[in-house]
Amino acid sequence: MTPEPEAYERWACELDTLYAHAWQRLTRGVHDRHAPARHPTLATVSREGWPQARTVVLRAADKARACLEIHTHLHSAKIDDLRIQPRAAVHVWDSASKLQIRLQVQVDITSGPAAAQAWARVPEASRGAYSAGHRPGEIIASSLAYTQQPDPAAFAVLTLNLEEMDLLHLGTQHRRAVFSRAHGWAGQWRVP
Amino acid sequence: MTPEPEAYERWACELDTLYAHAWQRLTRGVHDRHAPARHPTLATVSREGWPQARTVVLRAADKARACLEIHTHLHSAKIDDLRIQPRAAVHVWDSASKLQIRLQVQVDITSGPAAAQAWARVPEASRGAYSAGHRPGEIIASSLAYTQQPDPAAFAVLTLNLEEMDLLHLGTQHRRAVFSRAHGWAGQWRVP
Numbered sequence: 026m027t028p029e030p031e032a033y034e035r036w037a038c039e040l041d042t043l044y045a046h047a048w049q050r051l052t053r054g055v056h057d058r059h060a061p062a063r064h065p066t067l068a069t070v071s072r073e074g075w076p077q078a079r080t081v082v083l084r085a086a087d088k089a090r091a092c093l094e095i096h097t098h099l100h101s102a103k104i105d106d107l108r109i110q111p112r113a114a115v116h117v118w119d120s121a122s123k124l125q126i127r128l129q130v131q132v133d134i135t136s137g138p139a140a141a142q143a144w145a146r147v148p149e150a151s152r153g154a155y156s157a158g159h160r161p162g163e164i165i166a167s168s169l170a171y172t173q174q175p176d177p178a179a180f181a182v183l184t185l186n187l188e189e190m191d192l193l194h195l196g197t198q199h200r201r202a203v204f205s206r207a208h209g210w211a212g213q214w215r216v217p
Numbered sequence: 218m219t220p221e222p223e224a225y226e227r228w229a230c231e232l233d234t235l236y237a238h239a240w241q242r243l244t245r246g247v248h249d250r251h252a253p254a255r256h257p258t259l260a261t262v263s264r265e266g267w268p269q270a271r272t273v274v275l276r277a278a279d280k281a282r283a284c285l286e287i288h289t290h291l292h293s294a295k296i297d298d299l300r301i302q303p304r305a306a307v308h309v310w311d312s313a314s315k316l317q318i319r320l321q322v323q324v325d326i327t328s329g330p331a332a333a334q335a336w337a338r339v340p341e342a343s344r345g346a347y348s349a350g351h352r353p354g355e356i357i358a359s360s361l362a363y364t365q366q367p368d369p370a371a372f373a374v375l376t377l378n379l380e381e382m383d384l385l386h387l388g389t390q391h392r393r394a395v396f397s398r399a400h401g402w403a404g405q406w407r408v409p
Binding site: 038064066068069070074075076077078079080110112113114115116118125127129159160161162163164165166167168169170171198200201202213214215216217 | 230256258260261262266267268269270271272302304305306307308310317319321351352353354355356357358359360361362363390392393394405406407408409
């Protein structure tokens with residue numbers, strides 16, 4: 026006997042409601058700084074072939090075009106990785122929904138004049154993260170031997186174009202489905 | 218003028234205390250199911266060269282040997298990835314400590330009789346995750362068209378041997394340092 030799903034998790038029982046819920050949670054990450062999707066993990070592959078994973082901040086989510094946006098330092102290691110291989114994975118564990126969101130994305134890098142509009146919307150207090158001079162990850166002699174000099178030329182927008190979305194819901198029963206751009210975002214159930 | 222660090226974050230100001238704190242937080246993840254390090258994100262590289270990231274459960278942490286342990290289904294996609302390239306990245310965002318822990322690890326896979334001791338310690342209720350028959354990720358016709366038949370032959374232990382630990386503390390001032398096995402876990406400050 027399969028237990029009846031609880032009302033609060035019925036969204037996980039059908040492919041279309043599961044997909045819609047995941048986008049709702051991603052979109053919430055853009056607008057609510059306390060939402061789990063505010064801080065996804067972005068994984069890339071380094072020149073040497075090592076996987077690399079770090080926290081990023083979600084800046085935009087567009088369900089119709091199936092893309093997300095994040096910002097980064099143009100001279101960060103993740104940009105080096107993406108210039109060699111513009112594929113990344115995005116990971117969110119949404120504890121409130123008990124939902125793991127895994128995305129495969131193709132990444133477009135925008136910087137310079139083309140990123141000016143996005144730069145104009147970066148709050149003054151956050152601009153120090155895009156600093157002239159020091160490159161993130163550079164070796165320094167002591168912990169605070171760096172400066173934060175805002176520089177629009179160090180600012181980059183990453184557009185993450187989704188190829189695939191893999192959703193795992195850990196409910197009364199576990200459910201997993203994969204949705205892909207190639208199939209018009211129709212989903213397929215998978216073994217969790 | 219550099220602001221004086223708050224007492225509660227002085228551990229982030231010296232390389233040795235920063236390193237010790239990270240291991241304390243990892244170790245807590247093993248013993249406390251609500252600790253952030255309980256559920257790291259593990260990134261691998263697929264046969265096709267895509268990064269892959271998913272949540273895992275931390276089962277052991279050994280500072281002296283600088284290794285961690287997780288468990289997985291022997292027929293999961295991450296095992297396929299690791300058989301081709303036994304390198305992974307581990308990511309933890311420890312919100313309580315405002316500490317990002319990034320690890321580069323070499324992975325050993327243990328299964329069958331060699332994993333029998335670890336299998337014996339897996340609680341009965343958790344054994345369904347290591348199931349005979351269905352392979353995780355297999356396409357199924359409906360969401361619950363799978364069984365969970367515990368099978369010790371489907372159980373694998375991953376030993377994650379650390380090569381490098383990259384720590385980023387977002388405190389009053391941000392601090393970042395990298396520690397590596399090659400340098401006897403001596404650390405180097407980096408630009409955050």
